[in-house]
Amino acid sequence: MDPFTLTCRLCDQAAAVQWQRRLTPGEFETVLAAEHARRDQAALLADPAQPPPSFGPMPDPAHYTTPVYACSPHAITLDAAALVHQATCTAPAAADLPGCSCTPEPVPSPNPEATATAALPGHWNT
Numbered sequence: 001m002d003p004f005t006l007t008c009r010l011c012d013q014a015a016a017v018q019w020q021r022r023l024t025p026g027e028f029e030t031v032l033a034a035e036h037a038r039r040d041q042a043a044l045l046a047d048p049a050q051p052p053p054s055f056g057p058m059p060d061p062a063h064y065t066t067p068v069y070a071c072s073p074h075a076i077t078l079d080a081a082a083l084v085h086q087a088t089c090t091a092p093a094a095a096d097l098p099g100c101s102c103t104p105e106p107v108p109s110p111n112p113e114a115t116a117t118a119a120l121p122g123h124w125n126t
């Protein structure tokens, strides 16, 4: 199969659906290593006549997810696919379908600032 075709995690058929799960500790180590390498490179290339580069906080695992792909027969439910799954989630696993082995994270509560609506100009309303 084309190496760029996304495949089902369970059976290697072409993927039809995807959802998100948190990174395992090993996967997050890769993210941290890349960030350390980026910072080391930036420090190495920094102009010594200028203040040293300042970096923000290190990556937070709570900000990272990775996609999980599945073919149609191995898809979890649409409602479950809308949520972020635990790093330990084994979906799609034949024994759990159409569910999964974890309790997905709840939907984040809406940001009240983002839901505050400014009045639209009258001619923008149909």
Ligand SMILES: [Zn+2]
Pocket: 008, 009, 010, 011, 012, 013, 070, 071, 072, 073, 074
């Ligand atoms: Zn499959």
Ligand SMILES: [Zn+2]
Pocket: 085, 086, 089, 090, 091, 100, 101, 102, 103, 104
């Ligand atoms: Zn899950």
